[in-house]
Amino acid sequence: MSSTDLKPSSLSQLYSAALPNAVVFAVFITGFLLVRKKQPRVYEPRSSVETLPKDLQTEPSSSGVTQWLLNIIRKPHSWMVLKTGPDGFFYLRFIVVFVILAIVGCMLCLPILLPINITNGNGLTGLDMLALGNVANTNRYIAHALVSAVFFGMVVYAIYHELVYYTTFRHALQTTPLYDSIISSRTLLLTDIPKDLLEENELRALFPATANLWYSRDYKKLTKKVEERTKLASKYEGALNKALTTAVKVRGKAIKKNEPVPEPEDDLNKYLKDGKKRPTHRLKFLIGKKVDTLDYGAERLGELNREIKQEQVQFASASQTTSVFMEFPTQLDAQKAYQSIPFNKSLRGTDRFIGLAPDDIIWANLSSSKMVRRLKKVAASTVLTLMIIFWCIPVAVVGAISNINMLIEKLPWLGFLNKLPSSIMGVVTSLLPTVALAILMSLIPPFIKKMGKISGCITVPQVERYCQQWFYAFQVVNSFLVVTLASAAAGVVTEAIKDPDSAVRLVAEKIPTASNFYIAYLILFGLSFSSALLLQLVALILAQFLGKLLDKTPKAKWNRYTTLGQPFFSVLYPNFQMLILITIIYAIIAPIILGFATLAFLLVGSAFVYIFVYVLRPNFSDARGRSYPLALFATFTALYFAEVLLAIIFGLAKGWAGMGIEIAVVACTIACHLYFKYTFVALFDAVPISAIKVASGDLAFKYPDNDSGLKEIKHEGKNFWEGGNQLELTNPANVQVLAERNHSDGFTADSSSEKASVPAGSVSMGEKSSVVANTPGTVPTPGFFQRMFNPRAQTFEFLRSQMPVEYFNYIEYNTDFVRTAYADPAVRDDEPHIWIPRDAMGLSEIEKNKALENEVDCSNDNAGFDEKGSVQFLGPPPTYEESIKY
Template sequence: MSTGSSTSVFVSSLIFNLIIFSIFIIIFITLRNKYLNVYRPRTTNHILPNHLKAPPLTKSSFGWIVDLISRPKSFIIQQVGIDGYFFLRYLKLWAYVGFFGGLILWPILFAVNATGGGGKTGFDIISYSNNTHKWRVFAQLFCSWFFFGFVCYVIYVELVYYTGFRHNLQCTPFYSSLPSSKILLVDNVSEDLLYEDTLRKLFPSVQKIVITRDTSDAKEIWDKRNKLVKKLESAFVKVLNKCINIRSKVEKKESKGKEVEIPTPINDVNSYIKESKLPTYKYKPIIGKSKKVFNEGLEELSDFNQKLDKEQEKIKINSDDLTKLGSIFLEFPSHLELQRAYQAINKSENFKKSRKYNSFFPDEVIWKNAGVGFVARQSKRTGAKIFLTLMIIFWAIPVAVVGCISNINFLTEKVHFLRFINNMPSVLMGIITGILPSVLLSILMSLVPPIIRYFGKLGGCMTFQELDYWTQQWFFAFQVIQVFLVTTCTSAASSVVVSIINDPSKAMSLLAENLPPASNFYISYMLLQGLSISSGILAQIVGLILSFFMGKLLDKTPRQKWNRLINLSTPSWGTLYGSFGLFNVIMLCYSIIAPIIIAFTSIAFMLIYVAQLYTFVYVSGHTTDNRGRNYPLALFEVFVGIYLAEICLLALFVMQKNWACVVLEALWLILTVCLHLYYRIIFESVLDTVPISAIEGDYPIGDFGKKDISQVGENYFVNDSNSLGLIGGNNSGFGGSGGSGDSGGSDSFGDGEKLETSSSATLFKTKIDEKSDSNYYVQRTAKAQDHGYSGMATNFEDYVESGGSKSGLINGYNSISWRDTITRFFHPKKFVTQSYYKSMMPQYWNLNISNTLAKDVDYKSPEISDSSKPTLWIAKDTLGISEFLIKLCQNHGVACSDEDAVFNEKGKVVIEDDSYPPDYESSIMY
């Protein structure tokens, strides 16, 4: 029986992708050292703190690879963040698993399949489909036991590693002192608990309380004001540009001796443009009412400022009159107190419908969902899930077409208008069946994540961390169902459609026989991902286009140009894990059926690892801090690939009527399910919490603190009179969106002095001092005064309390030996120690974050917390028109500035080096 075009598909795909790979690599090598803002923006970006600026690499064409991959873990973690580190670990891990798995599987399965007598050709000769001997499949059975068992054990080892890392990470002084480590968000709180006195009885150590309230009026004004600022800046710069061009034309005519009328006064807009020609704006296209920028726009902006001030004042004074929305923010004096409360929420009947969140900053809260009630949230979430489920179903139609294209040569016998395909050269046929489907499938899948994220927000995700988690789950489901199941089935079905039509009774056996050759599509898919996609990541084609073409067309104002230059692209961890989780599913499902695919998957993982490592260190900025939480989710998702692989093998054994193999594989499937459930039981309850004993310096290695966490949760609302539960003083909740005024407590977060003098902090130190390796976790007792804060926080000294130097940010280049690596693999719990994790963490995590930075973090929605007035940012010109506009704005009570931006001789806006918008506010970057 024909095996299709596997050889021509592979050769065509390989040549095509090698050509693309070579082009992209040449672009990268040629331009890497010339266009730093595209290929190395993190070496020059002046808003980054010094400890996050990437150090230079060797300038040689390929020497940078060795230079980069030889850097220690502490360097990688510091530069790419915890989420970046674990994503890179994910890529490298499965490249290694594929490599070691292949060393064992290939000698056995290649020999069994190649001598199977099936008469296949190409790659199919070493696949399951070439084995016609019924009892030889015991080789596949026992190999599946070994490989899938090995993968399950790897998952266990990595879950142990991540859990220990996460717990030790959150106990470091730096992470413990972050404002995000002291804030607890609880939603769906019953109305009878939404009183500050009641909440203080429940949480006696809480410092500040915010009960979210309906501030929709202020929100509407705030949103409109932000839109208007953008419209006014764009209109002002447009007017300035037009005036400069008019003046330039007049001067050119004058220089040629022509008689011209010189606009006067020279710095007045009205001298160049008639009032009727001045720009207008509207909030809604077509149906919106047009308003003049001069002077209606300025009057409206001034009016928005005044209205927002009144709304904010009303919220502060009369917050009790606003409708409570059922979510509360609780600030605790320390990370220890936060963890005690966090672990208790699920143990209380008062919060049985509530969800809890921690480890987030204010700009990571999806504020519009913070005030949605339980019924509304459940309805929205259900609606979002229904839509995405239907989308998965109907998305199968275009994906099925793509799957059929991969074996389109088999359809020509029944679909007559396609018969011209039979006359095509083998190279062209290879492009159509190998390259085209892979490209189309990648395009189809790239459209999915933005839709998932939109419905995640609509469905009530409270934080961007939760949104990333939601995206990963749904995108992984999309990938598995569409890219794997639908494509595999349609590819296999299209290859035997004629035979099934002629003899329907053989449908199942024919599909089973042709399922292994369907792997040819995934070989092309892995070539595309491993060669073209990895090199494309390095080449930064999109970044080049945006920087040199789209940027020049779209960016007109100083702020737009500054944002393009300064704002770094940030990865979506949910999308990345969902994409590359599919690689594991493909590798596992075909590891026994068509084991050659392990090679292509492993190579793809490693090439993408190198490309992403460079990108994360030198190009990408840090996104929301999920603290690596997507990693264990991705590990659990690997079980989906194992299940599918075992089910596929079961189906193949059934088709061969090899009942002994069916029973044995079914037992192995049941064992896999039990193992999966066991992992969930021992790990899921400890992934998002930190055992109190770990914070106190005595890490519970045996059960990772599961018993500790359970006891703390059960006792928290019962025994509130203990010394740990009574600290925090009587600081009242802060006004704005919920508290009832201030009775003397500081409104700042992360008050280091209070923490140092609190009884819990004293107990914390006393207990830790008795432990080994205590210097790592003991809070510093002698705190120096904060350094002067410039508002930019670009110096290391602005980030931490005293005790650090830039030269000591990163631990030494001590790497773990191969012997230790092997020992850790077989005895992972032996390495769950503070000293082991300390060796790979940046040394500045030994220091508290600067109190000056921490105290300015305000957990209120932006329409409440934003007390600043926006400043219009325009560019300076030689005619003095910008000064005229600044005075015009001042007359309307609006701030305007032309600092750090000028019009060049061509009338284009240029921003100065090391410039900042006039209303720039720094944020914590780590």
């Protein structure tokens, strides 16, 4: 039996992949449409959870099949930015950009390349006859090379267009009153400062505009106590709730059976087998002293509260490290200082950060020196690199399964597979590998994030970007390289054994046929993944069953009801980047993949629109879209693979003209990549001074549209130290954010976080802020083709006019918050509040008073028991502040 006889038809493989996914899609979509209006907490929590800030709440979606999507599409630009946050907005834009590229790619590649691939070819059948591998006449490769130059050029132009857009958008966003006034926009973090400059007088001499300084300090002892308190409070609250629940159920059971209830009714021990069933725990695992949780918890929590409070008052006496936070009165001052640091010789070894919210900081890494962080980074990179290598083994097995038919001749023990029906065989070789690959890759991100913290990342957004980069590396190596080469190698193993010298040539010839696997991969994402995203089966099960079984305290129930999920772009971007990589690499080799990619992108994008608007709230860690340019630059990886692979295929087939064109395309791509990095990377965190001045209404300045401020930023940085700043303020009244503000009358920020004041770029400030800025006037809207073909048509003024009106409110901070805003969380940690349900016997009142006597904050308000004796909340927690909702 020949290998050809063993090989299933590519159309059969496609059918076997499409049919199960189509069934899953139909079932999931039907389920979604049937239950989404019946389960608003699962499918429309942003319309049903009242504790969400009003600006983030959405109107209930329409009941039609697609009307909800049409309604969103009709919404203005500012509405989408407000509801999804800048990070969500740019992820959706990322999808839209490549939907357009896939559609244009279809219009370009299919009419030209499919006839060339099909006619007078190598006699391949099914989908294989549509691919490059069917071309017999190598002179035809010139057409493929020329089309690739045009298509890849469009991708490069799209990257440039979006980098310009993102840079201008971010500058417009940063100069809105909301972002201009938040403390993170006005605060710099400097790490590894020379010891001779650590004195406050020295720093203020360098940066005289500094308003507040916070030194990073060593709080190991305090942190240990805070961690003990947090852990003990959770254990104490859980045990107390469990004991009260047991008492209520024992009494209820006795009444139901007409049996005498325990006496006296207000003695908790009587409901716990005369105290024999009181909750206990050990102070150390296994070997520690066993203590009564209720008695010990109240007493020890009281002791910890007093000790921690005393140390928190004396927080400034702890030894300091070489990191310092510097708050400036305005973003203008902060940006001047930020841009100047690279041009001061004394600060050359200092790292600078801006835009860091207090709760986004990984405080443990601040105490490490630069050398230690570098060593940690090398160690983490080494571990992840080794993991990528060893992860290739299971992934290679998955890739080999897609072409397992070719191995049966040499591996007789696999012969039983030949007895399977062709449809089942198609599932084994097509659907099974794609599902297995998706499962394998889902196990990676949590480990990468852990390594990101170990590597020395300073902030949570940095860890997210670290994960985004490494997870994409995993995807590229394991989901593409290993799978493609394993699949191709499995297809030529028999021939390669007979003629080892032909191995490379045979693999190159078989790579185009590997596109069938990736077509199945796109089908999996387009049909099964998008519909599963909408159905949210796990969330539905948790809401209906597991939540009721797992949540035993009013706080747990309250948190489950009021806490909305958040998107993790460190995973979402690499997953979609992988789809883009597949599409770009095979766009010329197997152009039919562009059609499947278009469908997959549209379905996945539609699902994410729904999820971002109605289900998930914007992420608390507001990265202001910083993952977007990272994803754009990562697209060059796909371009390099596509171009080099085409050049190799042309070269092995001796299509020298096509190879020459492709090498020129590679050179142009490299040049564009380097130019984009030089032009844009420096602009992602810096804001041109002229942009801030224009936003403040100073007509003497103009936003630098020609280069988005690259030259100006360098010029400003140098002039800061020379005293010749040409953009210096001539009238302090033009400053957008007031340097002095009556903090007691405005918005009261949360005592531990900036998130309460600006949760992911969207806040309910209209009723709380006493200072409202004027929104920009009407700016002419550029036409579609003007926006498409002129990257700078959407000007700074235009994009600023497109910002949500809610972003044109200032934020004012409570002075108590500012005092410790950038101190370690251990310094800002509040005493834990114990929340227990009220009962008819008065047991919770007795336990509450015991806790209060030990100076432990405890309350039984707004919580009770239902008729079955289960805990329930009757209102918000007693510590819940109506003015701070997030």
